[in-house]
Structures are given as structure tokens and as C-alpha cells.
Amino acid sequence: MDLDATVPLSERAEWSDVVPLTQNDGPNPVVQIAYKEEFRETMDYFRAIYSSDERSPRALRLTEEALRLNSGNYTVWHFRRLVLEALNQDLYEELKFIERIAQDNSKNYQLWHHRRWVAEKLGPDVAGKELDFTRRVLSLDAKHYHAWSHRQWALRALGGWETELDYCHKLLEADVFNNSAWNQRYYVITRSPSLGGLEAMRESEVSYTVKAILANPENESSWSYLKALYKDDTKSCISDPSVSSVCLSVLSRTDCFHRFALSTLLDLLCEGLRPTNEHRDSVKALATEEADTNLANLVCTILGRVDPIRANYWAWRKTKITVAM
Amino acid sequence: MADKLVADKHVRYILMAEKKKESFESVVMDHLRMNGAYWGLTTLDLLEKLGSVPQDEIVSWVMSCQHESGGFAGNTGHDPHVLYTLSAVQILALFDKLNILDVGKVSSYIAKLQNEDGSFSGDMWGEVDTRFSYIAICCLSILKCLDKINVGKAVGYIVSCKNLDGGFGCTPGAESHAGQIFCCVGALAITGNLHRVDKDLLGWWLCERQVECGGLNGRPEKLPDVCYSWWVLSSLIMIDRVHWIDKAKLVKFILDCQDLDNGGISDRPDDAVDIFHTYFGVAGLSLLEYPGVKPVDPAYALPVDVINRILLTK
Numbered sequence: 001m002d003l004d005a006t007v008p009l010s011e012r013a014e015w016s017d018v019v020p021l022t023q024n025d026g027p028n029p030v031v032q033i034a035y036k037e038e039f040r041e042t043m044d045y046f047r048a049i050y051s052s053d054e055r056s057p058r059a060l061r062l063t064e065e066a067l068r069l070n071s072g073n074y075t076v077w078h079f080r081r082l083v084l085e086a087l088n089q090d091l092y093e094e095l096k097f098i099e100r101i102a103q104d105n106s107k108n109y110q111l112w113h114h115r116r117w118v119a120e121k122l123g124p125d126v127a128g129k130e131l132d133f134t135r136r137v138l139s140l141d142a143k144h145y146h147a148w149s150h151r152q153w154a155l156r157a158l159g160g161w162e163t164e165l166d167y168c169h170k171l172l173e174a175d176v177f178n179n180s181a182w183n184q185r186y187y188v189i190t191r192s193p194s195l196g197g198l199e200a201m202r203e204s205e206v207s208y209t210v211k212a213i214l215a216n217p218e219n220e221s222s223w224s225y226l227k228a229l230y231k232d233d234t235k236s237c238i239s240d241p242s243v244s245s246v247c248l249s250v251l252s253r254t255d256c257f258h259r260f261a262l263s264t265l266l267d268l269l270c271e272g273l274r275p276t277n278e279h280r281d282s283v284k285a286l287a288t289e290e291a292d293t294n295l296a297n298l299v300c301t302i303l304g305r306v307d308p309i310r311a312n313y314w315a316w317r318k319t320k321i322t323v324a325m
Numbered sequence: 326m327a328d329k330l331v332a333d334k335h336v337r338y339i340l341m342a343e344k345k346k347e348s349f350e351s352v353v354m355d356h357l358r359m360n361g362a363y364w365g366l367t368t369l370d371l372l373e374k375l376g377s378v379p380q381d382e383i384v385s386w387v388m389s390c391q392h393e394s395g396g397f398a399g400n401t402g403h404d405p406h407v408l409y410t411l412s413a414v415q416i417l418a419l420f421d422k423l424n425i426l427d428v429g430k431v432s433s434y435i436a437k438l439q440n441e442d443g444s445f446s447g448d449m450w451g452e453v454d455t456r457f458s459y460i461a462i463c464c465l466s467i468l469k470c471l472d473k474i475n476v477g478k479a480v481g482y483i484v485s486c487k488n489l490d491g492g493f494g495c496t497p498g499a500e501s502h503a504g505q506i507f508c509c510v511g512a513l514a515i516t517g518n519l520h521r522v523d524k525d526l527l528g529w530w531l532c533e534r535q536v537e538c539g540g541l542n543g544r545p546e547k548l549p550d551v552c553y554s555w556w557v558l559s560s561l562i563m564i565d566r567v568h569w570i571d572k573a574k575l576v577k578f579i580l581d582c583q584d585l586d587n588g589g590i591s592d593r594p595d596d597a598v599d600i601f602h603t604y605f606g607v608a609g610l611s612l613l614e615y616p617g618v619k620p621v622d623p624a625y626a627l628p629v630d631v632i633n634r635i636l637l638t639k
Contacts, residue, residue: 021402047402073356075403081450113452143547145502149495179545183500186489191498220533220545228489309539310532313569 008038009045014058020044021051039069050079055086064097071101077110081117094118095126099133106137112146116153127158135167142171143180152187161192176212182221186228202229210246217250218257223264238273251282258286259307262299269296270321296321327580330610331588332617335603336374338588339365342600343378358400359390363412364604370419370628371607371619380420387413388425395427395434396448406448407438411460414467418631428468435461436473443478454495455486459508463625466515467635480518483509491526503534503543507556514563514624528566531557539574540593550592551582551602554609559623562612572613579606579613 009015022044046066049059063080066073084094098115105111115133119126134151137144155161165188171181189201206229212222226246230237237243247268250261265283269275275295283298284291288305292298297318304314343365354361362383369375390398390413396405397413410431417423438446438461445457458479465471485497486509492501493509506527513519534541534557540549541557554575561567581594582602589598590606611621620629 051402070356074399074406075356078404078448078450109452109454113447113450116452117450143544145495145500149499152496152498177546179547180500183488187498224490224545231489309535309537309571309574310569311571313529313532316569 009041015045018045018048021047042066042069046076046079050075055083057087059083060087060089067101068104071105071111072108074110077114081114091118091122095122095129095133099136102133102137106140106144107146109146112150116150119154120157124158127154127160130154130158131160138171142175142178145180148180148184152184156191161188161194164188164192165195172212176216177219177221179221182225186225198229198231205229206240206242210242213246214249217253217261218259220260223260227264227267234271238268238271244268244273244276244279248276248278248282251279251286259303262286262303262306266296266299266303266317269299294321327583327585330580330607330615330617331583331585332372334585334588335583335590335607336369336372336377336588338584338598338603339369339600340377356399356403357409359387359397359409359412359416360399361600362387363415364600366416366419367621367627368600368604368607370631371611371621372617373619375419384417384420384422384425387416391431395430395432397431404448405434407435407445407457407460407464408447410435411464414464415625415627418467418627418635421631421634423468423635426468428470432465432468432470432473435464439474439479443475443480443482445479455483455493455505455512456495456508458483459512462512462515467625469635471516476516480513480516480521483512484521487521487523490530491523491528492530500544501530503531503541503553503556503560506531507560510560510563511624511626519564522564524564524566528561528564528569531561531566532569535570535575538578539571539576540578541570541575548593549578551579551590551609552592552605554579555605555612555626558609558612559626562623567612576610576613576615579609582606 010020020041042062042065046062049062060080060083063076063083066076067080084091095115095118098111098118101111119130131151131154134147134154137147141147155164165185168181168185168188171178175181189195189205190198195201206226209222209226209229212219213226216222226243227237230240247261247265250256251258251265265279280295283295283302286302287298289298289301292301300314300318300321304311307314366375366378366383369377386401387397389401390403390409392398392405394405396407397410398405399409414423414426414431417426438448438457440446440453444453445461446453447457461474462471462479465473483493486493486495486499486505488494488501490501493506494500494502495505499505510519510522513521533545534543534553536542536549538549540551541553542549543553543556558567558575561570579590582590582592583606584591584598587598590603591598592602607618608621608626611618612623621627622629622632625632
């Protein structure tokens with residue numbers, strides 16, 4: 001890192017041969033705050049070397065300064081890549097640079113794209129580094145969309161699947177409501193070359209998910225995950241006693257969030273589940289309305305009441321009930 | 326608490342932002358000025374105030390951002406990218422100036438970014454994301470040369486990004502996210518492929534985004550944000566399921582995100598405003614048929630009269 005960084009570029013001997021170029025879109029008045037001036041000046045010098053296409057060590061250092069001030073500028077990232085290639089720079093050092101920038105602001109596409117470009121060039125050797133880097137970012141924001149996207153790419157392109165399911169578990173232990181972690185779990189069980197695929201993993205995953213649901217029945221992601229485990233196989237879904245019984249368990253509890261249990265039961269009924277008396281009783285216990293002989297109808301009525309913001313949706317669901325029960 | 330849209334204040338906010346070119350915020354955003362211009366100008370048009378801006382000056386500036394490759398940059402002196410290419414084309418559409426474009430050049434720039442698997446890269450560096458699929462399809466459709474790409478493969482790639490909850494992510498297997506869903510559904514709508522969407526399933530996922538206060542989030546267990554008033558809402562409209570949310574509550578949420586004194590709209594009540602959220606708030610209100618706001622096309626994200634002008638003429 002340039003020790004002269006706090007000295008204005010116009011006063012640095014190294015840059016005395018360069019004429020800075022201003023952004024060509026209007027008058028250039030005096031700015032009041034020094035920080036703004038530093039930024040403007042850096043970008044003026046950047047424009048100069050960009051326009052003369054100078055791919056030198058000082059150009060590389062200048063892109064670093066520019067990115068520290070504004071990591072969203074894609075032209076600077078673009079030019080930095082050209083310079084890195086021209087100078088044949090050590091890309092392992094570049095990984096460290098990217099991480100330093102990420103510390104200030106990791107929510108920009110350019111940074112992640114640059115990281116991927118570097119990692120791709122370095123190959124499977126950096127699989128561990130990419131998983132570590134994304135893990136660090138996710139420890140600050142466990143739902144960081146770019147980090148997850150990069151992590152998925154790294155697993156596909158560079159490997160490292162073996163510990164991923166365990167990683168998902170740790171994240172869910174920290175926050176069972178983390179939809180990204182549930183999504184990653186699904187990603188792993190369906191795509192990992194070291195597991196047996198969805199059907200092979202189904203039983204253990206259902207058991208895992210049921211536990212999570214019972215602990216927090218108000219967790220949309222866990223219910224969603226449960227259904228996803230039966231992708232394209234509704235028959236198995238309705239015949240799996242775990243699924244219908246987790247609905248029952250939740251519905252039988254008083255003072256509990258029932259909405260997802262009700263909607264899941266509704267889905268099962270519409271797919272052909274034959275409800276038991278226990279199902280009927282637990283639903284009736286929640287009804288303030290007159291008991292409908294059609295259980296699915298009654299569930300819809302209850303949902304329309306407990307989830308009024310989606311009243312139209314539940315009314316529509318009612319019109320779709322074709323099963324007589 | 327707001328009970329109406331303070332349209333005049335928003336118009337002033339946008340016009341002032343354009344004038345404050347040398348403000349720090351403005352300088353930091355200058356690489357994406359093309360996006361900012363699209364958000365600001367479209368909002369003005371939706372509020373029937375597009376005439377307040379110097380059209381010729383803006384059109385000249387837009388054209389000055391075009392590269393030899395045919396693509397547009399975020400501002401003069403920057404590199405081309407599909408993100409800014411779409412915004413540039415949309416801005417020209419607003420001003421009914423598409424005829425000044427060399428359509429062949431722009432469309433070639435975009436077409437070259439399609440990959441073997443049907444996906445699209447954002448620029449020469451190869452980043453792939455379903456956002457770029459939408460951008461390419463939307464842009465080429467406006468320019469009436471969708472035939473320059475392999476639409477079948479493009480649709481195939483988008484469908485491969487469909488998840489079991491009915492939503493779509495940025496790449497196959499990525500978490501469903503309202504922004505990505507808008508892009509995928511929009512692209513499918515434009516290419517006549519909405520039958521590839523499971524509308525009931527996705528409709529439910531989308532209406533589940535509405536939280537107690539009436540705002541919409543972008544994924545389960547996240548905070549509501551005005552920008553989802555666009556992405557979730559336009560998706561619901563494209564698949565004919567918008568009646569599944571509580572529209573009145575959403576209108577109230579958007580109105581509460583206004584800065585009633587200085588104009589502009591923020592991501593959620595009492596936060597700082599910006600052009601991005603101002604556009605999405607107004608566009609969301611348009612989709613909710615709020616009085617005084619022109620209708621906006623949910624797939625093209627441009628006023629309906631602009632799209633009609635394009636699609637219904639040769």
C-alpha cells in the first residue's frame with residue numbers, strides 16, 4: 001500500500017508526469033470537504049491513466065486507491081483486471097486485496113465478480129480459500145446473497161462439498177430462520193457428489209426438518225424445505241406418516257403459530273391425504289366457525305381468518321378444493 | 326404517517342438531484358448514472374412531468390456513452406455493460422428517440438453476450454446472472470430483434486433456475502429472490518413463455534412476501550423494502566395473481582416511505598431517500614393503480630403508452 005496515500009496525487013513526485021482528466025459532464029466547482037476532493041482527484045488521475053491505457057505498477061496502485069474510495073465503480077475493476085494480466089501479478093495477493101475491500105463494503109456485484117475471476121484463474125487449489133472467505137462474509141451477514149452465490153459456484157467449480165452439510169447445520173443452529181442456509185442444504189443434498197442424492201437423503205432430512213419445525217413452527221423455510229424433499233413425488237409425501245403427523249403435532253398445541261401447519265395440511269388434503277379423526281379434531285379445535293363437513297374447506301376458512309392479509313388467496317384455495325371428505 | 330402521494334415533491338427531488346451533479350453522492354454514483362437517469366426519468370414520466378427535463382441534452386449524453394462495440398456505459402468514459410445498455414435504450418424509448426439508434430450495432434453487442442447454455446454474460450468478463458437474461462430479452466424486444474439470440478436456449482436456461490418453491494435465483498440452485506424472480510418472469514413474459522411458470526406456486530411464494538405492516542420483503546424472514554413493491558408486485562401482475570396480496574396495506578406502506586418535506590422515497594419508513602427507491606415506490610403505486618400515476622408495464626418497466634408506441638408501430 002502506497003505510503004504516500006494521504007498526500008494528494010498532484011503533490012506526489014511519482015505522478016508529476018500525468019495530467020488528470022475531469023469527468024466530462026458539467027462545470028467543476030470548488031468542493032468544500034477534503035474527503036470529496038481526495039476522491040475527485042483520484043478519479044481524475046484514474047481517468048488519465050485509463051485513457052492512456054497505462055498498465056503499470058503505479059496504475060495498479062491507483063486502482064487500489066480508487067476502489068478503496070468507491071468499490072462500486074466497475075470500470076476501475078475492469079481496468080484493474082487488464083493491469084493484473086499485463087503485469088502477470090500474483091493472484092494470491094489479489095485474493096487478499098479483495099478481502100480487504102470487502103471489509104468496507106461487500107454488497108457489490110463487481111467485487112464478487114472480480115473474486116470469481118481471480119479464483120477461476122487460480123483453480124481448485126483455492127477451493128478452501130473461497131469457502132473460508134465466504135464463511136467469513138456470512139459470519140457477518142448469514143443471508144448475504146452474493147456470498148452464497150459465490151460459495152455455490154466455488155463448490156461446483158473447485159470442490160469442497162464434504163463439509164458443506166455440516167456448515168449448513170451450524171448456520172441453522174445459529175438461526176433456524178435463515179432461508180439461505182435451508183436453500184444451501186437443498187443444494188448440497190441434491191448436487192453433492194459425495195452424498196447419494198435426494199431420495200437417498202430423504203429419510204434423514206425429513207427427520208432433521210421435523211425436529212426444526214417442532215422447535216419453531218412459525219418458520220416458513222423449514223416447512224418449505226419439507227415439501228421440497230418430496231419433489232415430484234406427492235404420493236410419497238402423503239403416505240409418509242412423518243409429514244402428516246408433524247402437522248398434527250403443531251395443530252394440537254395451544255398457543256402456537258398454526259398457519260404453516262394448516263396450509264401444509266391443506267396441501268396434503270388436496271393431494272389426497274385421508275385425514276384421521278385426530279386431524280379433524282385438532283382442526284375443529286381451532287375453528288371459531290361452524291364446523292364444515294369438508295375438512296379442507298374448514299382449514300381454508302380458518303386460514304382466511306388467521307391470515308387476513310392473504311384472505312383472497314385462501315378464498316381462491318377454497319374454490320380449488322375438489323376432494324370430498 | 327402519509328395519506329397521499331406528494332408527487333410534486335418527488336418531481337422536485339428528482340430534478341434537484343440531476344442538478345446537483347457535483348454533490349458527493351452524485352460523484353460516487355457516477356459510474357451508474359445511466360441507471361440513475363432511467364429511474365429518475367421514468368418516474369417523471371409516470372408523474373406526467375417528463376417535459377421538465379432538457380430532452381436533447383440528455384439524449385446527447387446518452388449517445389455519448391455508447392461504445393464502438395454498440396454497448397452503452399454507465400457514464401462517459403466508462404466501459405459498456407448490458408446493465409447500462411438497457412437503461413440507455415429505455416431512456417431513448419421514453420423520449421421516442423429509438424430511431425436515432427443503430428439497432429444492428431446495439432443488438433449485436435447484446436447477442437454476442439449469449440453463452441452456449443443460453444445464459445447471458447453482463448460484459449466481456451463473463452459474469453452470468455439471470456438479471457442479464459432479462460436485460461438482453463427486454464432490450465432486444467424493445468429494439469424488435471429478439472431473433473438475434475437463441476430464444477429457446479435463453480428460456481431453457483431461465484427455467485433451469487426455477488426452484489421447488491416456484492421462485493427463481495441468479496443461477497441454477499441459487500436461493501429464490503424477488504429481484505431475480507422479476508427478471509425471470511419478465512423474460513418469460515416477453516418471450517411468450519409464462520406457461521413455464523408454476524403460477525399458483527409462485528403466486529403463493531410472492532404473496533407470502535407481504536408482512537404485517539403491509540410492506541413486501543424479497544425472501545423469507547427478511548425486512549420489507551419499497552423496491553420489492555416493484556419486483557414482487559410486477560411479478561404477481563405478470564402471472565395474474567396480484568389480488569392475493571392486500572393492496573391497500575401495501576399502498577399505505579409505500580406512502581409511509583415518502584419524505585413528505587423534501588420529496589423522495591426510502592426503502593422503509595424514516596430511512597434516507599434515494600432515486601432508486603423513489604422510482605420503485607412510484608412504479609409500485611402505478612401497478613396498484615394509484616390516482617395521478619400513469620400505468621406502467623410490469624414486464625418492460627416503462628410507461629404503458631411508451632410500450633404501446635413501440636410495439637404497436639412497425
